[in-house]
Amino acid sequence: MRYIALGCALAAALVVQSPVAAEQSAPPAADPKTSVAADSTIAPIDRFDSGKLLATGGVSTVEGSGGGGIATWALITSYGSRDAIGANAHATYITLPDFELRSYGAAIGVFDRVELSFARQEFDTGNTGARLGLGKGFTFKQDVVGAKVRVLGDAIYEQDRWLPQISIGAQWKRNNQEAIVKAVGAKDNSGVDYYIAASKLFLDSSFLLNTTIRFTEANQMGLLGFGGNKNDGYHATFEGSLAALLSRNLAVGVELRTQNDHLQFAKQERWMDVFVAYFPTKNVSFTAAFVDLGTIALQQRQRGGYFSLQVGF
Amino acid sequence: MRRLVLLAALALAVPAQAATLYDDLGGEPVMRRVVEEATKNFLADKRIAVTFGETAIPRFKQLLFEQLCNVSGGPCTYTGRDMAKSHTALKITDAHFSALVEDLQDAMDKEKIAFTTQNRLLAILAPMRRDIVTR
Numbered sequence A: 001m002r003y004i005a006l007g008c009a010l011a012a013a014l015v016v017q018s019p020v021a022a023e024q025s026a027p028p029a030a031d032p033k034t035s036v037a038a039d040s041t042i043a044p045i046d047r048f049d050s051g052k053l054l055a056t057g058g059v060s061t062v063e064g065s066g067g068g069g070i071a072t073w074a075l076i077t078s079y080g081s082r083d084a085i086g087a088n089a090h091a092t093y094i095t096l097p098d099f100e101l102r103s104y105g106a107a108i109g110v111f112d113r114v115e116l117s118f119a120r121q122e123f124d125t126g127n128t129g130a131r132l133g134l135g136k137g138f139t140f141k142q143d144v145v146g147a148k149v150r151v152l153g154d155a156i157y158e159q160d161r162w163l164p165q166i167s168i169g170a171q172w173k174r175n176n177q178e179a180i181v182k183a184v185g186a187k188d189n190s191g192v193d194y195y196i197a198a199s200k201l202f203l204d205s206s207f208l209l210n211t212t213i214r215f216t217e218a219n220q221m222g223l224l225g226f227g228g229n230k231n232d233g234y235h236a237t238f239e240g241s242l243a244a245l246l247s248r249n250l251a252v253g254v255e256l257r258t259q260n261d262h263l264q265f266a267k268q269e270r271w272m273d274v275f276v277a278y279f280p281t282k283n284v285s286f287t288a289a290f291v292d293l294g295t296i297a298l299q300q301r302q303r304g305g306y307f308s309l310q311v312g313f
Numbered sequence B: 001m002r003r004l005v006l007l008a009a010l011a012l013a014v015p016a017q018a019a020t021l022y023d024d025l026g027g028e029p030v031m032r033r034v035v036e037e038a039t040k041n042f043l044a045d046k047r048i049a050v051t052f053g054e055t056a057i058p059r060f061k062q063l064l065f066e067q068l069c070n071v072s073g074g075p076c077t078y079t080g081r082d083m084a085k086s087h088t089a090l091k092i093t094d095a096h097f098s099a100l101v102e103d104l105q106d107a108m109d110k111e112k113i114a115f116t117t118q119n120r121l122l123a124i125l126a127p128m129r130r131d132i133v134t135r
């Protein structure tokens, strides 16, 4: 009974505070000099507001973080504003001459401050698996759990400053093929990447620039394990994206990502892509790209198509 | 020597005559219509309409026009209050600001202002968010 009474009191308090109730009270006379607004002129806060501008939520990387396709950005994923929560899910398919890479996952953005993400990656060796002695259709699976925090600046609004938006983040990765990645020379099948990312929208010339420095032990993002028999330990790798905004719902751009060179058996090369991202609404986006992932596991010229769908708010 | 002076004078005069953003936006007739249309959008936008509940709309339209004209290099003086004074009591959020920008973009789209030209104006307006968004 006590609880019910408490509940009623709470409900009553909420109703009194709600803008609907406030609107019914007589508005005090407006003072044009000092703008003493009545409660009735205060718009409510929506905790699921999709309150960022279209496309400024970015898309989902193959590692699940907010960014471009292969480069993580400093922007916090989703369309939630500083007062709201947003979330999205993605499915990405990359088709290469000798492999296939699939990624699917989900992420949330909290108050445009914190991003939490999860992605499951499947690196499918298809027919190449048989040639490499792994067996046809052999697939490496890797889970990536990510966290990102915006520490400084605002990429979109601070158009009068040079300071970009800066975020730091970490990604915990675990590859399910421990025996194989160790057999090819990696030290471990799991690892943690740390990164610092900077993003800036140059609105007066309609383009967006992102650069990220990642400290990582990973070989091919972790798909071939962590550390190695040629080089070992953490190294700094670079990720960058440059996107031109063609309209409110269309962006085109290029990306580059360098890789560690840790393994004796196979050199790892930089990744790059040329993309087009289409944002018909804040609830869905499509990204298509031409990707060049260089040589992977001795298979040269891994160039192909990248297709990604993101849904969210 | 005379010719040199003439050349120098020309060189100085040319940048002064370069088209302003205001010209690129379409000048007074277009920007009056943008303000008209944008205001219609604000008042119909359920995310922010209530903030205009006590506003004298004709005065607001005149001031918004003056300000957009002024910041884009047009021949106008802004006669209103500063952004902090006129918005603080409205307790505007981040999302309300985006809502207003979207409504303004819709109005500029309707006037067929090029996307990149729109962005040059928005780049000038964006930093005002520091004074306008107070919640």
Ligand code: HEM
Residues within 6 Å of the ligand: A032, A035, B048, B051, B052, B053, B054, B055, B056, B060, B063, B064, B067, B079, B080, B081, B082, B086, B087, B090, B092, B096, B097, B098, B100, B125, B126, B128, B129, B132
């Ligand atoms: C860059 C964005 C903005 C610009 C350039 C702008 C411009 C202006 C101008 C020039 C005025 C007249 C000032 C005066 O009354 O002396 C004004 C007033 C007003 N603005 Fe904004 N504004 C912006 C953002 C917003 C936002 C986001 C909202 C609400 C969601 C808003 C709501 C209002 C209201 C309700 C008034 C009238 C206040 C009153 O009647 O006392 N404005 N704005």
